[in-house]
Every structure is written in C-alpha cells, then in structure tokens.
Amino acid sequence: MIVEHSNEILSVKDLTASVDGNAILKGVNLEVKAGEIHAIMGLNGSGKSTFSKVLAGHPDYKVTGGSATYLGQDLWQLDPEVRSREGIFLAFQYPLEIPGVSNIDFLRVAYNAKRKQAGEEELDAFDFDDLVREKLEVVKMDASFLHRSVNEGFSGGEKKRNEILQMALLEPRLAILDETDSGLDIDALRVVAEGVNTLAGADNALLVITHYQRLLNYIVPDYVHVMANGRIIRTGTKDLALELEERGYDWLMPETAATV
Amino acid sequence: MTIQVSPVMETQGLSVASQRDAYWRRLLALGQSHPAPLSRLEPLRQQAATCFHATQFPTTRDEEWRFTDLSELLALDLAPSLVQSGVSLPTAAELAFYELPEATCARLVFVNGQFAPTLSAVAEMPPGVYVGSLAAAPEAIYTHLGQLPGRDEGFTALNTAGFSDAAVIYLPKNQVLDAPIQVLFVTTGEASALVQPRCVVVAEANSALTLVEDYSALGRTAHLVNAVTEIWLGENAQVNHTRIQAEADTTFHVGKTAIAQARTSRYIGHSIHCGGHLSRHHWEIYQTGEQTETVLNGLTYLRGHQTGDTHSAIALTQPHGQTRQLHKTIVDDRAHAIFNGKVFVPRAAQMTDAGQLNRNLLLSSKARIDTKPQLEIVADNVKCTHGAAIGQLEADEIFYLQSRGIDAASARQLLIYAFAYEILREIPVPSLQQRLLMQLNIAR
Numbered sequence: 001m002i003v004e005h006s007n008e009i010l011s012v013k014d015l016t017a018s019v020d021g022n023a024i025l026k027g028v029n030l031e032v033k034a035g036e037i038h039a040i041m042g043l044n045g046s047g048k049s050t051f052s053k054v055l056a057g058h059p060d061y062k063v064t065g066g067s068a069t070y071l072g073q074d075l076w077q078l079d080p081e082v083r084s085r086e087g088i089f090l091a092f093q094y095p096l097e098i099p100g101v102s103n104i105d106f107l108r109v110a111y112n113a114k115r116k117q118a119g120e121e122e123l124d125a126f127d128f129d130d131l132v133r134e135k136l137e138v139v140k141m142d143a144s145f146l147h148r149s150v151n152e153g154f155s156g157g158e159k160k161r162n163e164i165l166q167m168a169l170l171e172p173r174l175a176i177l178d179e180t181d182s183g184l185d186i187d188a189l190r191v192v193a194e195g196v197n198t199l200a201g202a203d204n205a206l207l208v209i210t211h212y213q214r215l216l217n218y219i220v221p222d223y224v225h226v227m228a229n230g231r232i233i234r235t236g237t238k239d240l241a242l243e244l245e246e247r248g249y250d251w252l253m254p255e256t257a258a259t260v
Numbered sequence: 261m262t263i264q265v266s267p268v269m270e271t272q273g274l275s276v277a278s279q280r281d282a283y284w285r286r287l288l289a290l291g292q293s294h295p296a297p298l299s300r301l302e303p304l305r306q307q308a309a310t311c312f313h314a315t316q317f318p319t320t321r322d323e324e325w326r327f328t329d330l331s332e333l334l335a336l337d338l339a340p341s342l343v344q345s346g347v348s349l350p351t352a353a354e355l356a357f358y359e360l361p362e363a364t365c366a367r368l369v370f371v372n373g374q375f376a377p378t379l380s381a382v383a384e385m386p387p388g389v390y391v392g393s394l395a396a397a398p399e400a401i402y403t404h405l406g407q408l409p410g411r412d413e414g415f416t417a418l419n420t421a422g423f424s425d426a427a428v429i430y431l432p433k434n435q436v437l438d439a440p441i442q443v444l445f446v447t448t449g450e451a452s453a454l455v456q457p458r459c460v461v462v463a464e465a466n467s468a469l470t471l472v473e474d475y476s477a478l479g480r481t482a483h484l485v486n487a488v489t490e491i492w493l494g495e496n497a498q499v500n501h502t503r504i505q506a507e508a509d510t511t512f513h514v515g516k517t518a519i520a521q522a523r524t525s526r527y528i529g530h531s532i533h534c535g536g537h538l539s540r541h542h543w544e545i546y547q548t549g550e551q552t553e554t555v556l557n558g559l560t561y562l563r564g565h566q567t568g569d570t571h572s573a574i575a576l577t578q579p580h581g582q583t584r585q586l587h588k589t590i591v592d593d594r595a596h597a598i599f600n601g602k603v604f605v606p607r608a609a610q611m612t613d614a615g616q617l618n619r620n621l622l623l624s625s626k627a628r629i630d631t632k633p634q635l636e637i638v639a640d641n642v643k644c645t646h647g648a649a650i651g652q653l654e655a656d657e658i659f660y661l662q663s664r665g666i667d668a669a670s671a672r673q674l675l676i677y678a679f680a681y682e683i684l685r686e687i688p689v690p691s692l693q694q695r696l697l698m699q700l701n702i703a704r
Contacts, residue, residue: 056663059655080662089663096660100678106664109674113665149678166664 001202002222003035008069009174009205010055015066016230017054023064024050026230032174035202039216039241040209042227043249048209049093051227052178055207056090057083071173084110085117087204089172091163093179098150103162106150107132111169135168139195157188164195175199176207181215193218213245226252280317283334284414287484288312290454291422293340297394304406308420315414327598327630328540328569333512336482339451347449349376350478358444358474362689365439366391371446373457374425388432391441397428401462404492408518409575410544415514419456419488426458431467433494440470440689447485447507448478457487465494465522470688473503475513475535482510482537489517493525495549500528502687506699507535509566516542523549523578530687533560533568534700543572547609550578558587559683561700562595569598576609585616588683590676591627598630605637605644612639618648621679673703 010032017025024047032038042048054061055068057080068075070088078086098106111131112122123131133143139161151159160180167175177196181189196219200206208219216224216238224240225232226249234240234252244252274282288309296302318325349371360367368391369379375393382391390398406420427443445457463469473489485507493499499519507513513536519527531541545554554574562568574583589597597620605612620629633646653675661671680702684693697703 056659058659079667080659081665081667084663084665092660092663096657098657098660098675098678100681101674109666110664117665170665 001035003202006034008033009071011069013067015068016064017050017061018064019050019061024230025054028232030232032205032207034205037200037206037208037219037221039221039224040207040227041224041241041244046227047230048227049178052090052176052209055176056080056088085114087173089167089170089175091167091177091180093182095151095159095163097152099152101150102147103150104132104146107166107169110166114170132169135165138168138198139165140191141165156183160184160192164192168199173204175204178209179211181210181212189215190218213241216241228253279334284317287418287454288421290338290340291418291456294424297424305421308417311412311417312414312421315417318414324571328567332538333484336452336484336512338454338484347372349379350446350448352379354478355379358476360440360442360472360689361691363440363442363472365437366441368427368443369446370425370427370457371448372455373423386435389435390428390430392428394426394428398430401428401430401460404462404490405460408490408520409546410518415486416488416516419458419486423456423458426460429461429469431463431469433464434466436468440472442472442474444474445487446476446478447483447511450481452482455483455485459489461491461499463493463497463499466496468498470500472689472692475505475507477508477511480508480510485511485513487515491519493521493527495522496524498526500688502530502692504532505535505539505541509535509564510537512537513539518544520546520548521552521554524551526553528555529557531558532696533570536566536568538567540569540571543570545574547576547578547581551580554583556585557683557686559680560589560597561680562597563592564595566595571600573602575604576612577606578608579610581609581612583614587618588679589629590621590623590679591629592623594626596628600632600634602634605639605642607638610639610641612642612644614644616646620650622650622652677702
C-alpha cells in the first residue's frame with residue numbers, strides 16, 4: 001500500500017548495465033518506498049530479469065552507469081551476501097538445485113548469517129527447527145521438504161514455494177520476485193501469492209517482475225511499470241496491467257521509438 | 261634364500277630404457293631380499309617372480325598408463341626393506357587419529373607391511389572366524405591366496421613375490437560380523453623404502469562383514485607402497501568395504517583391490533583417495549556366479565601437484581548381474597586425476613544391469629582430469645548406461661548462495677562439501693565420515 005511519508009527503501013537513477021559486453025539496461029529510474037508493491041512487466045528481452053540480477057549483485061552483470069541507494073547506502077558498494085544480509089531478497093526465476101545440501105541446513109546457514117550481521121545470536125539447530133516449522137505454514141509445505149536436498153527433484157511449483165519459504169525466514173526489507181509465477185498452475189500460483197501477501201507489510205517493499213497479469217490479481221500492485229529496451233517506458237496503476245493483458249504491448253512501443 | 265642388494269644403483273651412462281629395466285628388476289630384488297614369511301608360500305613367490313619377469317616398467321606408451329607418468333619414480337632411491345632394519349613402532353598416541361570407536365570387533369595395525377600386535381586388538385571371535393596376521397591364518401585361505409585373475413599385472417606380481425606378512429580375515433559359512441573390522445596399514449621411517457602391504461579376505465557362503473582399510477603414513481618420507489587386497493565372496497555373502505588412501509603427499513602408492521563374487525553375493529565398495537604424490541588404484545571385480553550386486557563408490561580429492569589414478573574393471577561373465585559405479589573427483593591447484601572405468605559384458609552376461617557415472621569438479625584453471633568410461637558390451641539383452649561430466653563451481657551456484665547471505669568463500673566450501681558428501685554419506689561408519697571430512701579438508 002502507498003503510505004504517506006514512508007521511508008525510502010530503494011532509489012535507482014539512470015542505471016545502465018551490460019552482460020558479455022551487451023548493453024541491456026539503458027537508463028532505469030525507480031523509487032520504492034516502504035509498504036509499496038511495484039510490478040515490472042515487459043516482453044522477453046526488455047531487461048526485467050537483468051534489473052533484478054543487477055540489484056542482487058550477480059557477478060556476470062556489469063553496472064556501467066547510474067546509481068542505486070538502498071536504505072541510504074550505496075548499493076554498488078555492497079557484496080551480494082551483504083545485500084542479502086541487509087535485507088534484499090531475490091526469489092529466482094530458476095532456483096538452483098544443490099544436491100548434497102539439505103534444505104534445512106541451507107535455511108539455517110542463511111538465517112544465521114543474517115542474525116550475525118544484525119549482531120544477534122545465532123539459533124541452534126533445535127530452535128531453528130521450531131522456527132522453520134512455523135514458516136512452513138506460510139507456503140503450505142510439509143516438513144519432509146526440509147530434509148531433501150535444496151530443490152533437488154522439486155517440481156517447478158515446489159521450487160517457487162521453497163523460494164517463498166526462504167523469504168518467510170529471512171524477512172527481507174526489499175523482496176524482488178523474478179517471474180515467480182512462470183511455470184505455475186493456478187493452485188500453486190495461489191499458494192505462492194498468498195504466502196507473499198502475508199509477508200508484505202508496512203515496513204518492507206515488493207518488486208514483482210512478471211510477464212503475465214494473472215499474478216497481479218492476487219498480489220495487487222500499487223504501481224505497474226512497463227519495461228522495454230532496457231528502460232521503464234510507462235508507469236501506471238494496476239489498471240495498466242489489465243490494459244496490457246487486453247491490448248498487448250505494441251501500443252506502448254511507438255512511444256519508445258519516439259523517446260529514443 | 262636371501263638376495264644381496266647393493267644400496268646404490270649405478271645408473272650413470274645407461275639409456276632411459278635401461279634405467280627403467282634396471283629399476284624394475286631392482287624392485288623385485290628388494291621385495292625378495294628377505295625370505296618368504298611361511299615356507300609353503302615359496303612356490304607362489306617363484307610363480308609370481310616368473311610373472312613379474314614378463315612385465316616391464318609402465319610407460320606412457322602403454323595404453324593403460326597413457327595419462328599416468330611413472331618416470332618420477334626412477335629418481336626415488338629405495339633402501340633395502342625396513343622389515344628387518346628395526347624401524348621403531350609408532351606409539352598408540354600417534355595412531356589415535358585413526359581409531360574408530362565402531363570397530364569393536366577388531367583392529368589390525370600393520371607397520372610397513374608387518375603386523376604390530378601391540379598396537380592391535382582383536383575381540384573374542386565366534387568359532388571358525390579368523391582375524392589376524394598370516395602366521396596363524398586358517399588353511400582355508402590358501403586355496404584363494406594369489407589366485408585371482410589379474411595376478412600377472414606387474415605391480416600385483418611384485419607384491420605376491422615379496423610380501424612379508426598379510427592381514428587375513430576369514431569368515432566360515434553363515435557367519436555374520438556386525439561391527440566393522442579395521443585394518444590400518446601405516447608407512448613410517450626416514451629412509452625411502454618399498455613397502456608391500458597385503459590383505460586377504462575370504463567370506464564364505466551367507467557370511468557378512470564390514471571392512472575399513474586405511475593406508476596412512478607418519479612423517480613425510482617418500483616411499484613406494486605397493487599394496488594388494490584380495491576379497492572372495494562366497495554364495496550370497498556380503499562385504500561392505502571402505503578403502504582410504506591417505507599416504508604422505510611425497511609417496512608413490514600403487515594399490516590393487518581384486519574381488520571375486522560368487523552367485524547372489526553383494527560387494528559394496530567405497531574408495532576414498534586423497535594421499536600420495538602419485539597414486540594408482542586398480543579396482544577389479546570378477547563375477548563368478550549370477551545375480552550378483554556390485555556397488556563402487558569412489559571419491560578422489562587432489563591438490564598441489566598430486567596425481568591420482570583409478571583404473572577400475574568389472575568383469576561380468578554370468579547373467580543377471582547388477583552393478584552401479586559412481587566415481588567423483590575434485591581436483592585443485594595443479595593436480596591431475598585420471599579415471600578409467602571398464603565394464604565387460606560378454607555374451608554370457610545377459611540381463612545385466614550396469615550403470616556407471618563419473619563426475620569431476622575442477623577447482624582451478626591448472627587442474628586436470630582425464631576420464632574414460634570403457635564399456636565393452638557383447639550381450640544383446642542388457643541395460644548399460646554410462647556418463648562422464650567435468651565441471652567447475654558455477655558462478656550461478658555461488659551467486660545463489662551469496663544471495664542468501666553466504667559469503668563467496670563459504671559458498672565454495674559448501675558446494676565442495678555437497679559434491680563430496682554424496683559419496684561420504686554411503687560409508688556405514690559414522691565416525692569415519694567425520695574423520696574423512698577432516699582428512700579431505702572439507703569444511704562443513
């Protein structure tokens with residue numbers, strides 16, 4: 001929800017970035033305040049996923065210009081693990097499998113890394129076990145998932161729910177969901193969306209990157225931004241998403257040509 | 261009969277080929293420089309010596325040694341056998357690291373191939389069971405000792421022609437030993453020497469045992485360790501075998517593990533390989549009956565300038581055999597791992613179900629792996645799969661962990677741990693899993 005005088009969480013100005021020498025982001029501007037839900041839509045190749053990876057600090061992506069401030073800090077000065085511990089969470093479009101590392105061990109290591117950063121005491125295995133079982137409720141997963149290797153043999157829906165389970169544990173200030181809805185059937189989508197909604201609050205913010213309007217029926221955005229050719233070319237309300245669903249993206253494109 | 265051996269080899273002026281021949285012959289002389297441990301073994305020794313004379317020092321022109329260059333061995337000047345020269349025994353404290361609390365059954369310690377009773381412990385055994393050294397070994401083992409195929413390979417013949425003692429485990433029919441038996445072969449001493457450990461395991465029909473074989477060293481003197489282990493599984497017998505090679509990183513280690521499986525027997529093997537400057541493991545299964553089950557799990561972790569080679573061969577000859585092999589290597593710095601996995605499925609081995617997977621992790625740009633799955637299948641009603649993959653720690657994997665608050669160095673360690681744990685978790689001795697994580701220097 002849009003809250004008056006709420007704190008700024010993320011401020012991105014004129015961000016340009018490339019991968020393998022190819023310029024993908026060509027000047028992105030975005031302001032996200034606490035309590036807000038922003039959706040970023042666009043066709044494949046528009047730069048949506050790249051944007052999320054640059055914010056999370058993926059080594060393959062090079063920032064070539066512009067600035068980003070997160071909770072008053074210069075984001076580029078922070079290593080990926082520090083960004084995570086400071087409260088940025090990226091739910092991956094394609095979550096990785098890590099055979100040999102149990103889900104619960106992985107979750108505990110990640111959780112304790114955050115605690116340590118905040119100067120809090122780390123939880124031991126028993127206390128953590130209690131905590132994680134609570135959080136399983138959020139994504140309606142059963143305890144058997146905890147002892148399987150991270151994402152190994154998980155279905156698409158299970159992987160996405162595992163991402164949201166991590167989000168539930170890490171309680172981020174800024175959660176970026178990168179095409180969390182892709183590959184999900186309507187039931188899985190509903191569970192994931194409900195999980196995300198219980199976690200969204202007045203103190204944190206969500207950046208929902210999606211191709212389809214469908215998810216936004218469940219996670220209702222305050223702002224909808226359309227990306228094309230590495231820039232945000234239009235910002236509107238949730239009605240913009242509905243319009244895109246009906247008319248496609250073409251009607252916006254001449255505008256890009258005009259601004260180039 | 262003793263053979264006098266001069267301590268220093270004259271090699272000046274000899275061509276490289278002649279140097280190799282001279283060195284090779286000297287190895288036999290060294291091994292035979294003390295008498296046979298028991299006079300009844302004399303014919304076996306002679307036979308093995310004859311076999312040995314038909315072999316040559318392996319070079320990279322031999323297909324089987326193409327990637328493993330032994331020529332550095334020629335510079336290792338070996339002193340006469342340590343057996344008689346009174347090397348002092350290690351203390352129990354020095355060997356404490358290798359203690360396995362689970363091995364309540366028996367712990368046999370061999371120092372430089374020779375049984376050390378004061379460092380060993382054997383619990384009271386059920387009737388007919390023997391766990392001990394060669395001296396009091398039961399008659400039944402002599403029909404098997406030195407009889408397995410593959411005995412005419414050079415290093416194998418060398419060991420048979422010169423071993424001075426052996427660890428012997430004999431289980432009569434229907435005997436099951438629950439607790440693991442540990443055999444620890446320790447190499448020690450300041451002068452480089454040829455050390456030839458030997459192990460003989462005979463598990464008669466329906467018997468079962470768990471064996472842990474440890475090859476380790478005290479000190480960093482370079483030795484040539486040439487070990488042979490023979491395991492016979494009778495009908496429906498089960499052997500769970502863990503072999504750990506953690507020699508000093510200056511030593512040359514060549515090991516042979518040869519297993520014969522009678523019908524419906526089950527051999528589960530784990531080979532953990534992290535020591536030696538240059539090492540090679542010949543791991544061979546000879547199926548003599550149908551419906552056998554064979555599992556080979558291997559993990560090799562090499563660093564620095566180590567070279568580690570595993571040449572395995574599963575020779576099926578009967579129908580309905582099932583084999584699974586998973587061999588993993590982790591190679592860092594400038595180390596070099598070699599894997600060759602042979603599986604022979606002749607016409608008589610119909611309905612064989614054989615699977616082999618080799619996965620390799622390169623941790624540095626100069627690390628090297630040579631891998632060759634080698635399935636030779638003639639039977640036409642079989643299921644045989646194989647795969648080999650070489651990879652590195654992916655930036656994506658490390659990033660995924662970093663995006664969860666784990667720093668890059670810890671992420672690397674976690675991924676290496678995960679890669680190795682797939683093999684380590686199969687070892688049925690929990691304290692050993694922990695000990696191996698330490699020996700392999702894999703953080704949790």
